Structure formats: C-alpha cells, structure tokens
Amino acid sequence: MVVLFILTLIPLVLSLFNYINDTFLFVGLFALDFIVVGIASTKAMKPLLSFRDVIRQIKLIIPFGLIFSLISTAIVYYMKMTVSSILVFLSIITIIVLVIALVRNKTTIHKIENPEEYNEKHLIRIIYVLAIFCVVSYIGMEIPPFSVIPLWFGLCIPFICLLPGYLGLNILNPYKDAIRLLERLGISVFVSLVITSIIGLILVQIEHFLNMRHVSLVLVVITLVIFLPLYYIKIKEKKKQILFNDNRLNKIFVIMTIIAIIAVGASGILVTSGNYNNAENNPGSLFQGxxxxxxxxxxxxxxxxxxxxxxxxxxxxxxxxxxxxxxxxxxxxxxxxxxxxxxxxxxxxxxxxxxxxxxxxxxxxxxxxxxxxxxxxxxxxxxxxxxxxxxxxxxxxxxx
Known part of the structure; x- marks a missing residue:
C-alpha cells in the first residue's frame, strides 16, 4: 500500500508543478494512475486478498481504472481545465481509494478477530454517518445558497419515510434476533409516517397552513438531537445479546450521505457561480431561481x-x-x-x-x-x- 501511495504522488506532484510538457510523459503517468487506482479499488472491494492475488484480478482492475479515468476526464472537461489536470483528479481519487482500502483491510481483520467489539464500533460509526447526513440535510433545506427547493424535497424523503421510526425502534429493541429485517423496516416506515403526521398537525395549529419543508426541518432536528443520542446510549449499554446490525442498510446510509454531500455542495457551487440564476435570460439553467x-x-x-x-x-x-x-x-x-x-x-x-x-x-x-x-x-x-x-x-x- 505504501508503494502504491508513493507511485500515486509522482503524477500528482508533476502535474501540480507543471512539469508535464511531453505527450509521452503524460501518457505514461496516466497509465500509472490508471493501474494504481484499479488495484486500489480492487483491494478496497476485496480487503482480505494479498497483493499478489489482487494484481491478478484483471477483470476488476481495468473496469475500475476506466471508470475513475472517465470521471476525472469529465471533471476537467466541465471545469475547462488543462489536459494535465486529469492526472491531478485521478491521483486524488486514487489516494482516497487507497485510504478506503486501508481502512477496509483493518476493519475486516478486526471484525474476524473481535466480532462483538467490531459490531458496536461499526454501529457507532453509522451513527456518526447519520449525524453528518442530518447536518448536511439541514444545510440543504434551510441555509442559502444551498437551500434549493428541488434539493430539499429529495433530502426530506429519508426523514419522512424511514429514519425516525428506524432509530426509534432500534432504541426500544436494538437486538438482532428480536425482529426480522423486513418486519423492522415495515414498522420503521409506519412509525416514521405517524411521527411526520403528528408534527404536521402541530405545525398546522401553529402556522395555520402545512409547510412540508418546516415539517422536514423538525424531523431532521429531532433525529439529530434526540434519536441519534439515545441510540448511541443504548448501544453503549453492555448487554449479552447481539446488537442488530445489517450491512446492507449501513451501506445504503453511507451512500445516501455521500450523495447528499455531493448534491448540497454542487448546489452551493451552482448558486454562487450564478449558473442557475435569471430564468428569463437563461431558460435552460439548472435549479432556476x-x-x-x-x-x-x-x-x-x-x-x-x-x-x-x-x-x-x-x-x-x-x-x-x-x-x-x-x-x-x-x-x-x-x-x-x-x-x-x-x-x-x-x-x-x-x-x-x-x-x-x-x-x-x-x-x-x-x-x-x-x-x-x-x-x-x-x-x-x-x-x-x-x-x-x-x-x-x-x-x-x-x-x-
């Protein structure tokens, strides 16, 4: 992993200091980044494989390298930067993937050696992930220039349909074998909708009209300051039963948070750059104000x-x-x-x-x-x- 990291730094440094003036040098460094990001991605996907086994996974290395190369090229094209900037973005992506692979390797080994301790720490990390999602969602719903209306509508869906009920159920019964996954999800959706309805009725009495953005903001706040802390306290209680921890749901939460960060950040960039504004003069603009x-x-x-x-x-x-x-x-x-x-x-x-x-x-x-x-x-x-x-x-x- 150290060798891969050093190899990644070579094109990054040369690109940042504008030392790439030769086409053959650029192609060689691009090929280096292409291979390294493919190997790092394969290692992140299969953390228990040895390095020798990883480099044999050609069917994974080449597609990963191609995907991240296309992403880097698209970013450079959209931002109208020089061609050598492709190496900068590809190297940064490679470093991020290397860090992910290293973390995955350590956590997987820890999971095998200490399953109970790993389970608890993993749940706590998911709590941090959901806390980040709450903060990002609040920013996307309420704080200009990120609070674009089509964005908050997407951010509110997990809070209306899942998270309050899911966390509330896990606080009351956090143990693995007590409730099956589908039953847990069904109850979570039902409880979340009930909580949303109650908050909506209260706000209607206060504001005399129903504003779903305000309802969503209240759901975000109570999820962040009530449900997540109570769930954390429940996890820290030392019990003999195994805690409920579903990797599929956890991955969905992580992906959901990453998408929210990217979307909120992108909306802020679009708003501040003015690319979305003045709908009368630019009818094709995105997120028009x-x-x-x-x-x-x-x-x-x-x-x-x-x-x-x-x-x-x-x-x-x-x-x-x-x-x-x-x-x-x-x-x-x-x-x-x-x-x-x-x-x-x-x-x-x-x-x-x-x-x-x-x-x-x-x-x-x-x-x-x-x-x-x-x-x-x-x-x-x-x-x-x-x-x-x-x-x-x-x-x-x-x-x-």
Missing part, C-alpha cells in the same frame, strides 16, 4: 382597448410586491416611469435589498393626468440589468 414581481391595487375594469379608464386628478394607490426566491440575497432597483406619445418621465427610483425568501411591499401613489399613458414598472437585478417589467396602460379623461 426566480423573483415574484406584482403590481396590486388596480380595481377598475379593463377596457376593450387594453387600457384602464381613470378620471383626471384621481389618485391611484398601488402596492409593488417583490419576493426574492433566487436562493441568495439580492439588491434590486425599482424604477417607475410614465410614458406617453411625446415624453417619458421617471416618477420613482429606489434600491431594495431582500434576503432569500423575503417579501417587501412598496406603496406608491399616482395622480392621474389627461391622456393615454404607459406606467412602466421596471425591476433591475443585482447586476443592474432589467430583470422584470410590468406595464399599466391607462386612459385618463376629464370625465368618462
């Missing part, structure tokens, strides 16, 4: 010509409502212009700062004067570019 821009207070009937009819001297009290759903704090500029056939006059202009999900209502009063007019409301984004425009067409006469 939006701003609600409404003009309220017009109660007259719209005429057949598309104009509202008013009397000269009549006061029109309007409310301009702006809601920031851009998944980040925004500073807008609101400009109100009155446009007719011969003139354009700005009657109001102001800067408005809104936090994510914040709404602000701006009251404005207009006194009608004779003629046909377009009262134009323009909202500029934080780059001072026109973002949304609303028109109020009015026809003002002395008497109508």
């Amino acid at each position: 939006n701003t609600t821009f409404e003009i309220k207070g017009v109660h007259e009937t719209l005429g057949n010509d598309g104009y509202y009819n008013f009397t000269s001297g009549e006061d029109l009290n309007l409310t301009v409502s702006i809601t920031n759903n851009e998944n980040k704090d925004m500073t807008y500029k609101l400009k109100i212009d009155v446009v007719n056939d011969t003139d354009e006059k700005t009657i109001d202009e102001q800067s408005i700062s809104l936090k994510n999900s914040e709404t602000k209502n701006i009251e404005t009063n207009l006194t009608m004067t004779n003629g046909q007019k377009d009262i134009r409301f323009t909202l500029y984004d934080d780059n001072n570019k026109p973002y949304k425009i609303r028109h109020l067409y009015v026809n003002v006469n002395e008497d109508y």
Whole structure:
C-alpha cells in the first residue's frame, strides 16, 4: 500500500508543478494512475486478498481504472481545465481509494478477530454517518445558497419515510434476533409516517397552513438531537445479546450521505457561480431561481382597448410586491416611469435589498393626468440589468 501511495504522488506532484510538457510523459503517468487506482479499488472491494492475488484480478482492475479515468476526464472537461489536470483528479481519487482500502483491510481483520467489539464500533460509526447526513440535510433545506427547493424535497424523503421510526425502534429493541429485517423496516416506515403526521398537525395549529419543508426541518432536528443520542446510549449499554446490525442498510446510509454531500455542495457551487440564476435570460439553467414581481391595487375594469379608464386628478394607490426566491440575497432597483406619445418621465427610483425568501411591499401613489399613458414598472437585478417589467396602460379623461 505504501508503494502504491508513493507511485500515486509522482503524477500528482508533476502535474501540480507543471512539469508535464511531453505527450509521452503524460501518457505514461496516466497509465500509472490508471493501474494504481484499479488495484486500489480492487483491494478496497476485496480487503482480505494479498497483493499478489489482487494484481491478478484483471477483470476488476481495468473496469475500475476506466471508470475513475472517465470521471476525472469529465471533471476537467466541465471545469475547462488543462489536459494535465486529469492526472491531478485521478491521483486524488486514487489516494482516497487507497485510504478506503486501508481502512477496509483493518476493519475486516478486526471484525474476524473481535466480532462483538467490531459490531458496536461499526454501529457507532453509522451513527456518526447519520449525524453528518442530518447536518448536511439541514444545510440543504434551510441555509442559502444551498437551500434549493428541488434539493430539499429529495433530502426530506429519508426523514419522512424511514429514519425516525428506524432509530426509534432500534432504541426500544436494538437486538438482532428480536425482529426480522423486513418486519423492522415495515414498522420503521409506519412509525416514521405517524411521527411526520403528528408534527404536521402541530405545525398546522401553529402556522395555520402545512409547510412540508418546516415539517422536514423538525424531523431532521429531532433525529439529530434526540434519536441519534439515545441510540448511541443504548448501544453503549453492555448487554449479552447481539446488537442488530445489517450491512446492507449501513451501506445504503453511507451512500445516501455521500450523495447528499455531493448534491448540497454542487448546489452551493451552482448558486454562487450564478449558473442557475435569471430564468428569463437563461431558460435552460439548472435549479432556476426566480423573483415574484406584482403590481396590486388596480380595481377598475379593463377596457376593450387594453387600457384602464381613470378620471383626471384621481389618485391611484398601488402596492409593488417583490419576493426574492433566487436562493441568495439580492439588491434590486425599482424604477417607475410614465410614458406617453411625446415624453417619458421617471416618477420613482429606489434600491431594495431582500434576503432569500423575503417579501417587501412598496406603496406608491399616482395622480392621474389627461391622456393615454404607459406606467412602466421596471425591476433591475443585482447586476443592474432589467430583470422584470410590468406595464399599466391607462386612459385618463376629464370625465368618462
């Protein structure tokens, strides 16, 4: 393992210091990383095999090398980096896989030599994994720029359907032979849905409407601060019975946590880079944010010509409502212009700062004067570019 680690450092160091100026050198170092990451992945998958047996697993080494090479190439292509950067990412992946292989080797040996002690430590590690999942989920649901709506909907599913009931059942009966796996899962799903329903009913009484994001946040918090600590205490109790520990579920929890970390991190990068924003100018963007821009207070009937009819001297009290759903704090500029056939006059202009999900209502009063007019409301984004425009067409006469 030490030799593999040293071999991995060679292309990493040469790439970082820009010493790779020759195509043949690049190909040779790429082949080295390709083989090492394949061997490391095979060792991680089969930790009890000797090194001699591992290097004979060609059917595993080549596919693993190909997969991680393609991943590195895709990252470099997406980030528009130089070709030699492929070696940097492939070397970093190789180091991570080597660490995983080393840990897997030690834990597997420990499992064989001390099964009871291993079982307890393994369950405690799963508790840490679920704690990380809770923290990441809370960040993805609540904290900008990570709190993108499609993301929180995915993060809430394990809390609504499984985790509270699963942990609660394991607190009450953590022993292996007491309840079979399928029965344990069925009870866990049922209890989780009951807990979700109770929390939903309580929040409806408090907020007077059902907000599933708030329900999910409460589930995350009680899982993190109540269920996980109680489960940890239960595991530490010294009992003669064997604790329930299913490797398939544990792997699902680990994979679930890794996916959550990657998704939340990626959403933060997308939001802060601006690649998802301004849906009107970039309709194909991912995780689009939006701003609600409404003009309220017009109660007259719209005429057949598309104009509202008013009397000269009549006061029109309007409310301009702006809601920031851009998944980040925004500073807008609101400009109100009155446009007719011969003139354009700005009657109001102001800067408005809104936090994510914040709404602000701006009251404005207009006194009608004779003629046909377009009262134009323009909202500029934080780059001072026109973002949304609303028109109020009015026809003002002395008497109508």
